[in-house]
Amino acid sequence: MIIKVKRVYEEAKEEDGERVLVDRLWPRGLSKEKSKIDKWIKEISPSNELRKWYDHDPEKWGEFKIQYFDELNEKRELVEQFCMEFSKQRVTLLFGSKELKLNNAFALKEYIESIIKISKKA
Template sequence: MIRIKRAYKEAEDTDGYRVLVDRLWPRGVSKEKEHLDLWLKEIAPSNELRKWFNHEPDKFSQFKEKYLIELNAGEANDACQRLIQIINKHPIVTLVYGAKDEVHNNAVVLQEMLEKVNQ
């Protein structure tokens, strides 16, 4: 099972293996309080794509297309393979992200892509 959760929500035992999937550490969140098993920066959108998207919902479909292209190349693809291995080892994996928008963010795209891969 692959879940997503904002970094600002309390970590729970039911989260399973917790992976931060942002390139930047969430503001105002202490590393101790976050209870992460892994910070996988390389799987996050590139700085250029992140800045271009700027969490604008009207750009989300284009962002998703561009992000999926990034995930199939270079270090992002290596990070995807690592995350797939983690998902295969752990019954529950929670992708942790910092964005305010719970619908239009990279974790949503990742979750959808990973669920398709793991079918």
């Protein structure tokens, strides 16, 4: 699996592969037709409580990832289903935030890549 991360408002390109929205909320001002989103998996996005607490504060990034990874560990089956579904594909995780690096899509990419590494070693 090749994972890219991209802001949902950026132009869709063929090299994006499958475009998967990983935010809990639908992006503001974006129609479903214009977004070119192939799948929306809000179940593996951060909880509303965690999302609101984090509020894209760079000082909270480390703690946000710890708490988000804990949430993902509780949803491990869903994450593994995601990995199986896209295992032989290129996938682009889409996010709506104005924060371009310290967001849930980048954290999810890191989490998924750590799972893939662990499963390859096993």
